[in-house]
Amino acid sequence: MSNDGYEIGSHWEHDAVGPGEIIGVETREMMGKEMAMLRFKAEGGEEVLILSERAAEQLSPLLVLDEAGGQRLLAALDVRVPSHALDNWAERSADCRIYAARRDESNQPVHYAPEDHVARVRELAALKRERPDSYGFLEKSTAKIARDRLIQILARSLKRSQESLAAEIDERMGTVR
Structure with a gap:
């Protein structure tokens, strides 16, 4: 996916959310790579962020839900973008879903859901225990x-x-914070 052919205001159809309008096209440099993202508003009003395949691979563990989440994501990835590129994080609904432009083995659009958080947290917790140097x-x-x-x-x-739930999760996973 590149910016070519994607214009703000043009109508487009995404397999997961149906027809709608492209409300933004952003190309950002993340981790040394240029990645394209489409902000898409479906006819039903749902807004989704559609990632290029490279962006999806980099961001797959994360689900960006609000402005604060967007800011944390960008900070974590050390993304250097002008502030005006961030002004629309707040415009998306609190339950914005993120899809990849690619498809899974069953030819369905990839949807990054909260379950991905669980898998990624477990994977990283295991890595921390097994190889703390890395x-x-x-x-x-x-x-x-x-x-x-x-x-x-x-929660x-x-x-x-959130505090009591975090304490319980830490206790069950044997995590020391």
């Missing part, structure tokens, strides 16, 4: 973002405080 800044940032967002989602659905 557990770098990006992995720590990614794990923290994924863990914090997962706790926020679970809301279980009607519990």
